[in-house]
Amino acid sequence: MLDLNGGEGNPTNQKKDTNNNKEREIEGEREVAFPSALSASSNSMMNRSSCRPQIDLTGAAIQGNFEERDPSILLPNQSDDISHLALDIGGSLIKLVYFSRHEDHPIDDKRKRSIKNKLGLSNGNSRSYPSLGGQLHFVKFETGKLNDCLDFISTKQLHMGGTDPPSWSSRRSTNENVIIKATGGGAYKFADVLKEKLGVSIDKEDEMDCLVAGANFLLKAIRHEAFTHMEGQKEFVQIDHNDLFPYLLVNIGSGVSMIKVDGDGKFERVSGTNVGGGTYWGLGRLLTKCKSFDELLELSQRGDNSNVDMLVGDIYGGVDYSKIGLSALTIASSFGKTISENKELSDYRPEDISLSLLRMISYNIGQISYLNALRYGLKRIFFGGFFIRGHAYTMDTISFAVHFWSKGQAQAMFLRHEGFLGALGAFMSYEKHGLDDLMVHQLVERFPMGDPCVDGKIDGPPLVDLNEKISWMEKFVQKGIEIIAPVPMAPPPGTTGVGGFERPYSRGGTLRSDASAALNIGVLHLVPTLDVFPLLADPKTYEPNTIDLADRSELEYWFTVLSEHLPDLVDKAVASEGGTDDAQRRGAAFARAFSAHLRRLMEEPAAYGKLGLANLLELREECLREFQFVDAYFSIKQRENEASLAVLPDLLMELDSMAEDARLLALIEGVLAANIFDWGSRACVDLYHKGTIIEIYRMSRKKMHRPWQVDDFDAFNKRMLGSGDKTPQPHKRALLFVDNSGADVVLGMLPLARELLRRGTEVVLVGNSSPALNDVTAMELPEIVAEAAKHCDTLRKAAEAGGLLMDAMVNIQDSSVDNVASVPLMVVVENGCGSPCIDFRQVSSELAAAAKDADLIILEGMGRALHTNFNARFKCDTLKLAMVKNQRLAEKLIKGNIYDCVCRFEPSD
Numbered sequence: 001m002l003d004l005n006g007g008e009g010n011p012t013n014q015k016k017d018t019n020n021n022k023e024r025e026i027e028g029e030r031e032v033a034f035p036s037a038l039s040a041s042s043n044s045m046m047n048r049s050s051c052r053p054q055i056d057l058t059g060a061a062i063q064g065n066f067e068e069r070d071p072s073i074l075l076p077n078q079s080d081d082i083s084h085l086a087l088d089i090g091g092s093l094i095k096l097v098y099f100s101r102h103e104d105h106p107i108d109d110k111r112k113r114s115i116k117n118k119l120g121l122s123n124g125n126s127r128s129y130p131s132l133g134g135q136l137h138f139v140k141f142e143t144g145k146l147n148d149c150l151d152f153i154s155t156k157q158l159h160m161g162g163t164d165p166p167s168w169s170s171r172r173s174t175n176e177n178v179i180i181k182a183t184g185g186g187a188y189k190f191a192d193v194l195k196e197k198l199g200v201s202i203d204k205e206d207e208m209d210c211l212v213a214g215a216n217f218l219l220k221a222i223r224h225e226a227f228t229h230m231e232g233q234k235e236f237v238q239i240d241h242n243d244l245f246p247y248l249l250v251n252i253g254s255g256v257s258m259i260k261v262d263g264d265g266k267f268e269r270v271s272g273t274n275v276g277g278g279t280y281w282g283l284g285r286l287l288t289k290c291k292s293f294d295e296l297l298e299l300s301q302r303g304d305n306s307n308v309d310m311l312v313g314d315i316y317g318g319v320d321y322s323k324i325g326l327s328a329l330t331i332a333s334s335f336g337k338t339i340s341e342n343k344e345l346s347d348y349r350p351e352d353i354s355l356s357l358l359r360m361i362s363y364n365i366g367q368i369s370y371l372n373a374l375r376y377g378l379k380r381i382f383f384g385g386f387f388i389r390g391h392a393y394t395m396d397t398i399s400f401a402v403h404f405w406s407k408g409q410a411q412a413m414f415l416r417h418e419g420f421l422g423a424l425g426a427f428m429s430y431e432k433h434g435l436d437d438l439m440v441h442q443l444v445e446r447f448p449m450g451d452p453c454v455d456g457k458i459d460g461p462p463l464v465d466l467n468e469k470i471s472w473m474e475k476f477v478q479k480g481i482e483i484i485a486p487v488p489m490a491p492p493p494g495t496t497g498v499g500g501f502e503r504p505y506s507r508g509g510t511l512r513s514d515a516s517a518a519l520n521i522g523v524l525h526l527v528p529t530l531d532v533f534p535l536l537a538d539p540k541t542y543e544p545n546t547i548d549l550a551d552r553s554e555l556e557y558w559f560t561v562l563s564e565h566l567p568d569l570v571d572k573a574v575a576s577e578g579g580t581d582d583a584q585r586r587g588a589a590f591a592r593a594f595s596a597h598l599r600r601l602m603e604e605p606a607a608y609g610k611l612g613l614a615n616l617l618e619l620r621e622e623c624l625r626e627f628q629f630v631d632a633y634f635s636i637k638q639r640e641n642e643a644s645l646a647v648l649p650d651l652l653m654e655l656d657s658m659a660e661d662a663r664l665l666a667l668i669e670g671v672l673a674a675n676i677f678d679w680g681s682r683a684c685v686d687l688y689h690k691g692t693i694i695e696i697y698r699m700s701r702k703k704m705h706r707p708w709q710v711d712d713f714d715a716f717n718k719r720m721l722g723s724g725d726k727t728p729q730p731h732k733r734a735l736l737f738v739d740n741s742g743a744d745v746v747l748g749m750l751p752l753a754r755e756l757l758r759r760g761t762e763v764v765l766v767g768n769s770s771p772a773l774n775d776v777t778a779m780e781l782p783e784i785v786a787e788a789a790k791h792c793d794t795l796r797k798a799a800e801a802g803g804l805l806m807d808a809m810v811n812i813q814d815s816s817v818d819n820v821a822s823v824p825l826m827v828v829v830e831n832g833c834g835s836p837c838i839d840f841r842q843v844s845s846e847l848a849a850a851a852k853d854a855d856l857i858i859l860e861g862m863g864r865a866l867h868t869n870f871n872a873r874f875k876c877d878t879l880k881l882a883m884v885k886n887q888r889l890a891e892k893l894i895k896g897n898i899y900d901c902v903c904r905f906e907p908s909d
């Protein structure tokens with residue numbers, strides 16, 4: 001029985017800690033200097049939200065002292081004339097793709113460099129050039145509002161070779177000789193206007209080249225880009241990059257081009273049809289008097305084409321023509337009914353005409369596309385172009401045609417960024433953007449709110465700071481979330497049935513509004529320092545999420561959990577920033593933004609790509625960062641760390657009095673028991689009101705009886721201690737993915753790390769790059785380790801050996817207890833994430849490097865070991881440890897109850 005006293009902190013005490021708040025305010029001041037909340041929070045850390053632009057590093061050389069914090073770098077081949085803007089000026093829309101970058105902090109400070117040296121990681125990816133952030137933005141304007149577009153470019157200075165804030169590359173003081181790549185007819189039509197208003201020259205890029213370059217980039221670089229759309233169901237298709245070519249790209253603009261793509265820059269326009277989007281819009285306008293394409297499309301959703309089209313049943317007296325596989329509902333002749341009746345145009349409903357037209361054109365395009373795919377033996381057909389514009393019913397109609405004519409052998413696929421293929425391709429045509437080599441794992445898509453220029457038509461001038469963003473949120477988002485996005489719906493009663501060519505199942509509810517469309521395509525963060533975790537058994541089949549939110553009941557459950565947690569989170573976030581008026585305003589904006597995301601995803605779960613619980617939890621953290629909440633649980637984490645460190649010596653003493661196998665069991669029990677400190681779990685937060693953390697910790701330890709609900713302890717024990725006379729080789733290097741601050745890391749994971757060190761195993765503590773709930777971050781770990789090292793020689797020596805204690809004032813109280821001659825080193829690396837979960841397809845390159853010699857992984861906590869990675873397989877021994885702090889998850893995943901534990905050991909084969 002443990003006897004743990006003193007140092008208790010009450011985690012329920014949310015009162016303002018003046019000292020703490022002072023510190024936070026000072027930090028807040030610092031944030032002003034760094035406009036990205038993230039860069040302020042992670043300071044020298046590199047993570048999935050910060051990155052550098054692609055620059056020409058050939059011949060790069062350090063000028064001055066290499067050990068300086070910010071040595072200047074000479075980039076002899078880097079010219080400043082990289083433009084960051086490309087345009088596709090079409091007849092109805094102007095699409096802009098632009099690259100923004102912001103200065104980040106050099107991540108490789110002295111200490112980190114030294115740690116890497118010790119682990120043998122100093123070469124490879126360590127940076128010898130400034131680390132910079134950058135994102136790719138997608139924006140569109142109506143062509144009729146060209147002036148708004150020009151204002152936007154001018155305010156953001158996109159034509160001046162850079163974006164806000166002024167970047168490391170010298171910005172031009174004049175726009176003389178600035179050349180901007182552009183495609184689309186407007187590149188010719190408006191070249192003079194652009195010259196006159198912005199002073200820039202247009203370099204016209206071939207439209208077809210751009211389409212193909214844009215599609216190739218998207219298909220290679222974005223994981224959830226291509227999807228099928230059948231009967232209202234959107235399903236993302238994983239495309240193997242090595243098996244992408246050849247494919248058929250069908251671009252449906254005013255006319256239709258069918259392009260056989262064989263590789264980068266290798267393509268041939270093999271066919272096309274003059275019956276395309278222009279035909280639909282032109283005929284539709286004449287026949288219905290609609291004023292816009294969107295209006296016409298919206299009309300079609302209330303139509304019944306059987307009033308206009310001649311169906312097989314009309315010819316065959318209501319029965320199928322089954323001999324050739326045509327049901328009575330198949331369209332025999334589009335608009336065929338209008339010839340046999342003595343009616344005028346005004347006798348037909350515009351809705352029916354619009355629907356009949358839409359189906360006629362979509363079916364025709366689908367059919368010709370399939371025949372061309374067949375002709376060239378192409379497996380895949382991707383559809384893009386302004387005609388589709390994410391419209392569920394249009395996509396379903398094309399899919400039906402392809403499915404019908406191919407007898408299910410071919411599938412139509414669509415692209416999330418379909419409207420931006422040309423602009424992206426024009427952007428790719430700059431010689432020095434360097435994006436060609438980027439891979440899927442280096443791109444992270446984020447969905448910032450409060451910016452009306454993300455895939456939306458611009459409503460007013462661009463937002464320049466957070467204050468304007470919040471005002472915009474206050475004004476528009478409330479309105480925006482009331483607008484219904486296109487939710488695929490069941491056919492209305494009385495319409496013709498399913499299962500054939502004649503009637504696609506899905507019907508768009510309403511057209512996507514600008515406000516909700518603004519949340520559909522995110523900002524693409526380019527993060528060249530992300531890597532695939534090398535110990536994944538099969539990266540191709542790896543799926544991080546355990547819970548599939550495609551299951552509607554799961555979706556509803558987790559949305560409710562997150563919504564209900566929101567007020568508490570806002571309270572913590574606002575308190576963490578001193579509870580000021582400004583913090584309250586930001587808190588309200590955060591709540592509004594996150595709720596809007598939830599609503600949007602509830603309507604269309606696949607709107608942002610494939611949705612798993614990990615994505616939602618990450619989105620919440622990103623949203624907090626967007627409103628500059630640096631670390632909502634900062635003071636809670638500190639308090640819990642202090643309380644836990646105070647009882648650590650007693651715990652270590654008790655552990656040291658145990659025999660080896662009893663100790664290993666006690667250590668694992670300790671990790672599981674201490675995982676109860678989770679501020680993201682509603683049940684746990686309720687629990688914290690009932691006692692101090694040490695009381696709760698003791699209570700939790702008392703209940704740690706084996707067998708646990710998932711209990712592989714015996715296998716782990718055997719691997720560690722052997723059986724009989726056989727003493728197994730200790731592991732060489734263990735990666736410990738730590739979870740929460742306080743007892744979890746101090747009383748759970750550190751004692752386990754100590755045991756491994758004693759056995760001769762190198763320990764790599766892997767912490768978050770940015771804060772998420774009460775998770776401990778990599779940046780916080782050295783200080784915690786330094787404090788713990790005061791009570792333990794093993795930890796001290798290992799931390800010293802790993803360079804962790806370089807700056808820490810370590811005052812050893814207890815060197816006699818644990819006098820070990822030599823111990824392996826212990827280091828800290830960041831994981832590249834700012835979320836409670838981990839996606840092993842995108843981790844920091846330093847973690848990937850540290851993993852190369854690792855033969856044991858310990859994943860701790862619900863987020864990292866259950867919500868994600870529960871089913872993941874690794875190439876080395878893996879221990880997954882977590883307490884389940886949610887009743888429903890316990891029932892579903894382990895057929896148990898809340899507070900049951902998981903100790904899953906998966907030895908390497």
Ligand SMILES: CC(C)(COP(=O)(O)O)[C@@H](O)C(=O)NCCC(=O)O
Pocket residue numbers: 561617675677678679680681682683739740773836860861862863864867882885886887
């Ligand atoms: C966010 C979390 C995954 C964090 O858990 P942890 O990884 O710290 O064990 C977890 O708190 C969670 O799933 N919370 C939501 C469920 C609930 O409140 O019951």
Ligand SMILES: [Mn+2]
Pocket residue numbers: 678739740773774775836861863
């Ligand atoms: Mn956690």
